Amino acid sequence: MDLGQFDRIGPYQWQIPQSGGMRVPAQIFADETLLRDMDDKVGEQIRNVACLPGIVTAAYAMPDAHWGYGFPIGGVAAFDPEQGGVVSAGGVGFDISCGVRLHVTNLAAADIRAVQDKLAHELSRAIPAGMGSRGSIRLNDAEMADMLAGGAAWAVAQGYGRTADLARIEEQGKMAGATPEAVSAKAINRQREEMGTLGSGNHYLEVQRVDQLFDDAAARAYGLAPDQAVVMIHCGSRGLGHQIGTEYLREMAIAAPGHGIDLPDRELACAPITSELGQRYLGVMRAAINCAFANRQILTHLVRGVFDRFFDAATLDLLYDVSHNTCKEERHAVDGVSRRLFVHRKGATRAYGPNAAGLPEALSATGQPVLIGGSMGTESWVLAGDARSEAAALSSACHGAGRAMSRHQAAKLWTGSGVTSELAALGITVKSPSKRGIAEEAPGAYKSVARVVEVAEQAGLARRVARLKPMICIKG
């Protein structure tokens, strides 16, 4: 990235001043090295986002930002419906409500190590993974509609997991305002056999150990202790979300001129929040959020089933489940005035600070768990929402390491079996149906997640609580 276009407005905050068609400034949270290593496309993309109607405060990019479809991955942008604000299918992304959930266990790393290979094998048998993988659940039209309206609450009512899990999911596991009846038959048919599947790409299920604590009080509140085993799931709304994204990107791009919107980039396809199309997208996007909640909830149930076969009285309590590809209606203070905004977070995690409305009581004093999925074989992180993040970036933080190179480049540099052996030497068992997938996800293809979260903390976006190291990784 060319640094010449930026004003450094804080130790970890860089601003592109408003110019041309920009309605607000564009800002990136990074240190000089992370910023320099970012693709120039990230700057171009947040400048374009800053041109969209009704945007407030600024177009933001998180420390892990990289080039995405229209919006950068690691992008945050909020729009005011009363100021002509828009909702953008490209601002949410194809993998609607992709997110991370983390379970704390009553097991130690040594308990996992004693059965590591067998446990990895059984998890890989129980968790369908990979492109086009199918689960054992088949839903008819009425069941699909109930799932799309009820999310994880529907899943729990079907026997997948426990009522206590719901309090630990964003929106209590059920996104209000979903309109299953507006979801296309094609999207529904793609998802009919994909509930309880992991998908591919950077999605994974990992058994990890708590490697180091950075905030003892927050760790206690979250139930995390050194050397404890935890289970992280990273996945989204599978074929349904992708189909909805595809359909609405096309429809919004075609409809934009009719809404008086001059798109700086066709990939930023959007519609006014108050328009029929904008409202229809929000309804089906919320249905996809429920699909992702239900999918992750079923995966929790499947993992618990496997752990029950290996351990007496193993507990996998849900710490939290939070999405990083969404558009959510939230209230934020802008210049001291509370406004109703539609906040797009694409590859960015909501990061509510202490005492925020909507947090369960047990987490309120500490702040929302901000779950950061790292790259395969490196590390993942638990952060806590920081009150300073509200003013800095509308209560948002990073979501992962961020790719340092393309999948194509990575597949040329590594082989699946080579990466698997290298990780095995580090005590990490990787299971995947795709050798190419493992090569594409090689740890070296990602930025340093440790540096990303350190900068996120220094920038006031979230506070580091715990570093997690993988032991078993199930990849798509």
Added chain:
DNA sequence: ATGTTC
């Protein structure tokens, strides 16, 4: 991310 190009 994705029945890896309806």
